[in-house]
Amino acid sequence: MTAVLGRGVIPADETFLAGDDLGVLRGDGVFETANVRAGEPFLLEEHLARMVRSAERMQLDLPDVTKLAELAADACQAFGKDREGALRIICTRGPEGGGPPTVYMTLNPVPAAMIAARRDGLNLAVLSLGYPVDVRGESPWLLGGAKCLSYAVAMAAQRHAKATGHDDLLWRSEDGFALEGPTSTLIWQQGDTLYTVPSDTGILVGTTAKFVFDRAREAGIATAERRVQVAELIGADGIWMTSSVRGIAPVHTLDNVSINQSDLSATLSEFGGFPVPTS
Numbered sequence: 155m156t157a158v159l160g161r162g163v164i165p166a167d168e169t170f171l172a173g174d175d176l177g178v179l180r181g182d183g184v185f186e187t188a189n190v191r192a193g194e195p196f197l198l199e200e201h202l203a204r205m206v207r208s209a210e211r212m213q214l215d216l217p218d219v220t221k222l223a224e225l226a227a228d229a230c231q232a233f234g235k236d237r238e239g240a241l242r243i244i245c246t247r248g249p250e251g252g253g254p255p256t257v258y259m260t261l262n263p264v265p266a267a268m269i270a271a272r273r274d275g276l277n278l279a280v281l282s283l284g285y286p287v288d289v290r291g292e293s294p295w296l297l298g299g300a301k302c303l304s305y306a307v308a309m310a311a312q313r314h315a316k317a318t319g320h321d322d323l324l325w326r327s328e329d330g331f332a333l334e335g336p337t338s339t340l341i342w343q344q345g346d347t348l349y350t351v352p353s354d355t356g357i358l359v360g361t362t363a364k365f366v367f368d369r370a371r372e373a374g375i376a377t378a379e380r381r382v383q384v385a386e387l388i389g390a391d392g393i394w395m396t397s398s399v400r401g402i403a404p405v406h407t408l409d410n411v412s413i414n415q416s417d418l419s420a421t422l423s424e425f426g427g428f429p430v431p432t433s
């Protein structure tokens with residue numbers, strides 16, 4: 155399903171994007187993906203706030219977020235309450251040569267394979283992003299931490315991971331630090347504490363990981379941010395990849411090494427409100 159700002163939900167065969175749109179020509183734009191549950195976008199405010207920050211980083215004029223929230227509500231209403239959905243909110247720089255940004259949303263069911271991974275876990279490759287850990291923090295033009303449309307490198311890395319027998323991958327910096335997945339946040343457990351990677355490494359700060367960490371702290375589980383070398387991460391007491399679509403998926407194999415399976419998995423999925431299939 156597609157909904158366009160100023161037009162609402164449109165029929166599937168209606169056009170809305172010009173061939174010279176800079177989102178298509180250059181991947182020049184920002185986006186968000188929110189989980190839709192019981193017909194409502196989950197953590198919409200947090201996603202829109204991150205979209206505003208991404209647009210500021212790219213000097214892109216984002217329309218008023220209340221208009222985006224209204225369009226999201228229209229799309230969710232048309233989608234119904236029965237299925238878990240993935241709502242993409244997209245804002246491109248618009249047609250080449252100047253013109254208003256193109257703003258639209260798509261809403262589709264969450265793929266079954268994503269839901270199954272919450273139960274079955276993930277076998278991840280570790281691939282180099284090619285930069286030392288501090289480079290993206292020091293180089294704003296690399297757009298670390300901004301959720302921009304240019305995911306061609308991320309998709310190429312996922313194809314490479316799949317071609318070599320993995321489900322997905324974990325990016326590592328050139329100097330050996332674990333960063334994030336191409337579309338997910340890394341969290342791990344060491345002893346009684348849950349950790350994630352700090353934003354000064356240029357990762358995208360995940361809404362799901364933040365929400366789950368807030369719930370974990372309320373439940374008395376310690377959380378912290380720190381840099382971790384991949385070699386150390388492999389010995390963690392549990393590793394998960396989190397995202398609005400994926401939910402909380404445990405990692406069972408990293409770089410061909412078996413990872414300890416923590417008994418916190420079900421609790422974390424519950425904190426995030428992500429259904430885990432039982433059979």
Ligand SMILES: Cc1ncc(COP(=O)(O)O)c(C=O)c1O
Nearest residue numbers: 337338339358360361362397398
């Ligand atoms: C690079 C990257 N990191 C992390 C995430 C997870 O973010 P969230 O939990 O907000 O979906 C995403 C989501 O697509 C992503 O693209």
